[in-house]
């Protein structure tokens with residue numbers, strides 16, 4: 001049975017219709033221990049079927065350890081979202097609920113290779129000289145989470161030094177507890193700065209500034 | 215088992231007008247309803263929101279009493295529809311801008327200033343800022359916010375799978391938001407200050423029927439305890455005076471709401487609880503300045519009432535502008 005309803009398929013079609021270039025969803029599954037891997041594979045196939053612009057690649061994290069290492073992926077299930085380049089967009093877990101939006105905005109933005117961020121934020125990102133790693137913790141039922149996740153992804157698209165990892169907290173309880181995630185969205189920058197909630201871009205920029213100063 | 219949702223991207227900031235017909239402060243159900251009507255009527259309409267649009271309604275898992283959705287509808291879904299309907303008729307929406315001041319200049323001109331020092335000018339202005347969750351103001355509440363204390367069970371509930379959760383407040387919001395948590399938490403204890411719940415009977419019945427729920431009344435919660443994160447809640451039984459610690463990993467607070475009116479308190483009449491007084495056409499005492507939805511005095515905090523308020527204001531605005 002299809003995961004996406006006819007209504008949603010129609011909306012996805014409309015949303016992805018103006019992708020200027022091809023985008024790729026590279027899925028890493030885990031044969032040994034993975035609750036929703038089958039559903040993730042089915043989901044990306046259903047998304048790809050709505051347009052000729054989305055390609056899907058599938059790997060098993062242990063059998064294809066080289067590919068995983070090349071994409072800097074050490075946990076499954078994971079989806080690398082790439083366009084003409086790899087901008088460092090990663091989604092860990094199944095992008096269901098509101099996180100389905102994050103996946104689609106991610107692939108659309110990766111295909112464009114540019115973001116809608118405003119000039120000031122872009123200038124700041126242009127001037128970066130140190131790497132910035134985002135871990136954005138989300139849950140599928142959190143309506144504010146896609147905002148935080150998409151913002152990190154847009155920043156990653158604007159700067160080669162920024163990487164955006166979006167993590168479905170309920171599927172990665174050990175990461176969630178390591179980072180003490182008890183409210184979402186939570187953006188952790190370079191493992192040091194924490195921003196709770198769907199913060200406006202300027203607030204995230206301030207947190208990035210602090211994170212790279214330490 | 216899974217569902218998949220689409221939310222709009224952040225709208226772009228392009229301000230089309232020097233003088234809007236209508237500026238709406240707050241993009242919850244009330245504000246967006248006014249926008250649907252005024253924009254459809256051809257009036258230049260701007261909605262400003264300090265967060266994303268959708269308001270409180272967007273934070274609830276399911277709304278079952280909004281007509282037209284016999285199976286109920288997820289709050290965010292419903293609010294997406296409101297917003298798309300407003301945008302379809304040309305409403306401009308700007309998010310993450312908090313209005314800090316409203317300045318009536320003369321009849322037909324009111325200025326609205328935001329925390330980013332943007333000034334917008336409108337012929338009319340509608341205050342639809344709703345309310346925010348009340349805090350308990352007890353020790354531990356701020357300290358453990360985001361570390362087990364939360365005001366949104368829909369958002370943060372899934373982080374407490376298999377854990378023990380306490381919900382403070384067993385009114386409509388507490389019970390309604392606690393129900394989905396019962397499905398995955400180990401145990402959910404509801405602590406209510408009053409001797410009984412004022413929630414709808416159907417919600418009370420559903421909670422009571424659940425094997426993992428405990429509902430306790432006459433509880434005055436005095437402290438939230440924790441180490442790194444929340445470990446429990448201290449409560450005093452108001453009947454027996456007994457002090458008890460309820461161990462928990464997560465605490466959700468649903469003890470009522472207070473209105474967002476500080477920024478207009480010197481401008482309009484407020485009631486004793488700081489809600490804005492209006493006449494039956496939603497007019498405040500300042501011509502061209504309206505208040506609608508949960509922020510308005512004597513409103514029962516229901517979607518359908520907010521929506522009704524929004525329409526009433528739109529109708530009056532049309533007449534007001536025609537007469538300018």
Ligand SMILES: Cc1cc2nc3c(=O)[nH]c(=O)nc-3n(C[C@H](O)[C@H](O)[C@H](O)COP(=O)(O)OP(=O)(O)OC[C@H]3O[C@@H](n4cnc5c(N)ncnc54)[C@H](O)[C@@H]3O)c2cc1C
Nearest residue numbers: 240242243244264269270271313343344507508515516517
């Ligand atoms: C958990 C929960 C469950 C509920 N369930 C139901 C239900 O089942 N049925 C029902 O009928 N009702 C329900 N309600 C009530 C319903 O959500 C509210 O009545 C409704 O949202 C009120 O709409 P509003 O537009 O007046 O205000 P709100 O929805 O509160 O929207 C106000 C908006 O104004 C913005 N804002 C505030 N201050 C400013 C400022 N200074 N500048 C710019 N923007 C600002 C806020 O960010 C917000 O988006 C529920 C509420 C909650 C919390």
